[in-house]
Amino acid sequence: MQTNPPDSVVSLSTPKGSVPSDASVVILGGGVIGTSIAFHLAEAGATGVVLIERNLLGSGSSSKPLGGVRATFSDPGNIMLGQRSLEAFENFGEKFRTDIGLEQVGYLFLCSDENALLDVEESSKIQRNLGGSSQMLSPRQISEINPFIDTSSLLGASFSPRDGFAQPSKVVHAYAQAAQQLGVTILQDTEVLDIDATGHQVRTVHTSRGAIGTSSVICAAGAWSARLGAMADVYLPVEPVRRQIGLTRQSPEPLPKVPFTLDLATTLYFHNYRNGLLLGISNQDQEPGFCREFTYGWLDSFNRAAAITAPSLVDPDLEAGWAGLYENTPDRNALIGKSHDVDGFFYATGFSGHGFLQAPAVGELMRDIWLDREAFMDFAPFAADRFAGDAATVREVHII
Ligand SMILES: Cc1cc2nc3c(=O)[nH]c(=O)nc-3n(C[C@H](O)[C@H](O)[C@H](O)COP(=O)(O)OP(=O)(O)OC[C@H]3O[C@@H](n4cnc5c(N)ncnc54)[C@H](O)[C@@H]3O)c2cc1C
Numbered sequence: 001m002q003t004n005p006p007d008s009v010v011s012l013s014t015p016k017g018s019v020p021s022d023a024s025v026v027i028l029g030g031g032v033i034g035t036s037i038a039f040h041l042a043e044a045g046a047t048g049v050v051l052i053e054r055n056l057l058g059s060g061s062s063s064k065p066l067g068g069v070r071a072t073f074s075d076p077g078n079i080m081l082g083q084r085s086l087e088a089f090e091n092f093g094e095k096f097r098t099d100i101g102l103e104q105v106g107y108l109f110l111c112s113d114e115n116a117l118l119d120v121e122e123s124s125k126i127q128r129n130l131g132g133s134s135q136m137l138s139p140r141q142i143s144e145i146n147p148f149i150d151t152s153s154l155l156g157a158s159f160s161p162r163d164g165f166a167q168p169s170k171v172v173h174a175y176a177q178a179a180q181q182l183g184v185t186i187l188q189d190t191e192v193l194d195i196d197a198t199g200h201q202v203r204t205v206h207t208s209r210g211a212i213g214t215s216s217v218i219c220a221a222g223a224w225s226a227r228l229g230a231m232a233d234v235y236l237p238v239e240p241v242r243r244q245i246g247l248t249r250q251s252p253e254p255l256p257k258v259p260f261t262l263d264l265a266t267t268l269y270f271h272n273y274r275n276g277l278l279l280g281i282s283n284q285d286q287e288p289g290f291c292r293e294f295t296y297g298w299l300d301s302f303n304r305a306a307a308i309t310a311p312s313l314v315d316p317d318l319e320a321g322w323a324g325l326y327e328n329t330p331d332r333n334a335l336i337g338k339s340h341d342v343d344g345f346f347y348a349t350g351f352s353g354h355g356f357l358q359a360p361a362v363g364e365l366m367r368d369i370w371l372d373r374e375a376f377m378d379f380a381p382f383a384a385d386r387f388a389g390d391a392a393t394v395r396e397v398h399i400i
Pocket residue numbers: 028029030031032033034052053054055056057058059060061062063064066067068069190191192193220221222223224228243244245322323324325326327348349350351352353354355356357358
């Protein structure tokens with residue numbers, strides 16, 4: 001059984017030796033979010049940008065074989081991040097001269113109860129009002145576009161043809177390489193050990209390879225962000241939760257090409273990967289924690305769900321499987337903004353399982369927040385301090 005994802009290696013040569021003594025900004029974390037921010041800052045002409053990654057680029061949650069990309073959400077902010085990112089993914093080949101394996105097969109969100117159907121109908125409307133093309137399908141139409149589905153328990157589904165999936169490692173590589181060419185110092189095998197924010201102002205980032213004097217940091221450390229925030233006394237409520245996926249044995253013949261399909265009732269999901277299927281479920285029995293070891297524990301709940309939604313997928317014949325971390329916030333929506341308590345502490349984290357699909361837009365947004373210029377959307381609802389006091393949290397239907 002293979003437990004290292006294919007197509008996940010991000011190979012980029014980066015400097016060894018000691019770190020620069022100062023920087024205008026230090027980006028903490030070299031996943032898809034950190035590298036996107038680095039690229040967008042450098043593209044806008046920022047100088048003195050340093051990105052620090054403890055291991056190899058993409059070795060956190062961004063190294064999964066395939067990442068779903070979509071603008072299917074109910075919250076307008078999430079929809080805008082998704083739409084803006086879809087546009088960027090569509091233009092990626094031309095802009096970065098690389099193939100990120102984008103396949104716009106659409107997303108299918110299955111509904112089996114009246115409330116879910118009403119919610120999904122409403123979010124389809126919001127998406128269309130913002131320029132999206134999501135539409136509602138009947139059970140008969142669902143079986144036409146996804147023959148794996150047993151529609152007997154279903155009332156309908158939303159289908160958004162522009163969505164799909166792509167390869168996160170290719171995106172990380174393209175952003176990192178372009179950022180490096182534009183002058184960003186990218187350091188791998190370099191761990192952030194502490195952040196000096198004496199007097200409520202970021203002053204120094206202490207790393208395993210020396211100290212960097214800086215007046216600002218951007219935390220893009222995914223599931224590990226709470227620890228980095230705590231170093232500077234900034235509360236970032238991000239909880240790591242293991243999420244596992246399996247890949248079925250490659251069949252000699254291509255399988256029917258289906259949309260990225262998610263069942264809202266059971267949280268089962270699957271989509272094509274070459275001549276197999278990538279499949280998984282949001283396992284409600286999974287305790288929070290940093291464990292990234294692959295096990296078969298999630299298969300029981302997957303099989304129970306598949307028996308209802310996609311009976312031919314019960315007891316899948318797996319040739320590979322991977323475990324990674326979701327970086328969950330209390331309302332399962334991102335933390336994007338800057339600290340009001342510590343000057344110079346910015347953050348883009350807590351994407352709760354949809355960080356890949358939002359990464360291009362978040363890079364743009366964080367560039368504008370850091371440069372203090374007008375952004376393409378209002379990021380205030382994603383502030384981390386929404387969990388303090390009575391501030392409204394973000395409600396999102398399309399999260400599993
Ligand atoms: C099984 C699975 C399936 C998923 N499917 C999807 C999907 O379909 N679509 C989607 O959009 N998203 C999906 N996600 C979520 C997505 O992978 C993440 O939201 C995204 O990769 C987060 O990127 P990031 O850059 O914030 O974090 P990461 O990629 O985790 O990067 C953070 C980096 O910070 C580094 N770091 C941590 N601490 C330190 C330190 N002290 N010093 C230096 N560096 C440090 C880590 O090594 C890591 O490389 C999935 C996740 C999993 C696990």
